[in-house]
Amino acid sequence: MKYVYSIVRFVPDAFRGEFVNVAIIAGSEATGEWIVRRVDNVQHARRIGGSVPITPVWSYLDGVENLIDQLGEDQLTEESLELNREWLRRESTRLRNLVQVTTPSAVLADSLEDAVNHMFEVFVVDPEKRTRKTRRAAVSALRSAFEATLSEPRDHLFERVSALVGRQQSTIDFAVANGSLAQLAHGWSFQTQDPASTVQQIKAWSWTMRDLREHGGVVRTPGDNREYAVSSDVPIRVVYVAPDTDEARRSLDEALEVFSNLEVTAVTTDEAYLVARDARDALETGHS
Template sequence: MSRYIYSIVRCLPDPRTGEFVNVGAIAGDPTTGDWAVRRLGNTERIKRFALPAAIDVTDRFLVRLSSEIAEAREVLEAEGSHPLADDWLLRLHHDHRNIVQLSPPASIIANHAEAALDVIFKRMIIDPATQPRQVTVGKDRVVQDLRKAYQRAEIPAHLLKPKSDVFIGDKLHSTIDIAIANGKAVQLAQGWSFRVTGLERLLTQVKAWGFALERLRRGDQARMVDAQGRSSEVTRDVDLQVVIATPETAQQGAAYEEAEQVFHALGADVHPVEDVGAVSVQAADLIRRLL
């Protein structure tokens, strides 16, 4: 588990009175870029307390927060940097003193930003409309856990290559979630979630990824280009790791069984996300062999 910071988002129809109603919350880990924002699902209490104009202001603020988080996640995936730094939430707290206000940032221990919000909404924001929540795990959360595992293993940042493109032969190419490379790739790591609803699309992505990497395993010439445009050699025997959010339903299980055939054919090591540390341990060992 990691330390997250959070603020509760409040609506003050008349800031002079100081009376407010909680409308949502934001939580995140600035060191990994794992942020999430959630709005109160039960709006009846808000409507009894605030006029539509004030509610609209808070809704637009929450939408803007969501957009900033989405844009920051794209930068994180492409460049490996975290645009939303430690002081971002503190600045939001200081800058919003009108209809929208945020509570002073506080700490909470959680596995993910969404898990932190679950605790906040359960203990501080009573919202019957959102409980129980459907448990889904996106691919981005799996990749976030992979990033954290590399950090815990103290893998040097300059060796981490998020969202790198692997070009195989003359026509094939595939995107790798995180690679470990420095002129030569020693590990390729890919995250997949089978705890989702769009299973057909997921299987299409897995098979397309597998088709490209199969040609790599056969010995086709390959090279990797990271987000900064630096190139690394990729050989057929490169260590291939797959981290998955395991299925929970029968349909998800059937999809995983089909995908598992692809992973097996590639000789990939497959780990549930709960065992993601095994990937970073292997990476650390491979790096030591290079030194």
């Protein structure tokens, strides 16, 4: 699949042309998925920058990651729904000082994670070189599991559906249905730079899921806008990227308690096949 990417540079002295690559922004215009990977160790950047602070670069990247998070939760304003190659090109033209973004280029990869990690290895010097996996890895694991397990995934599997309850609207990664809704499934990651923020997002998501079950609502599929009523006992499943730090493990413990209170089954990406198997069984028995 084709993805676009740009390199984010810290330029402490534009006159001398000195810079250091500190991050990669990559995305897909086909799926609307975007990701940022930045260096974990800033010692190299600080050596180049000297007395010039790198803080504005981190602030910019925080803003981009916030836009991506909002995109995933359908919270962007109409004028902000421009995360595509043209948006990246405008950023490369607009940013010409301490923070610079290169003109977007194309790269072929099996997944967005593979694309950003490959370009990171090519262009960015990071003494720690710790590869994080965003929730996109969980979404990919779910997709692969569904496609390998469901007999007719094109007929029963719907991606990035809208959950509607009252005036609330939230995006759910997958819905499995055949006349009636059989399962909802969503992906999360605990290898983000701010696991505590992930927990807060999960709590907000869980309130919408609880309202769906307790007060009723519908799930609307993209494109054809088919609607499926959400029953109080509809199975909700979560697949997550396992944590790799103590801080993230503590966040996972908190999130698992949230899932348990909502009666949501949560498994790691290695166990995504269990979610797909449950969906297949629900289709065969006719969940209602």
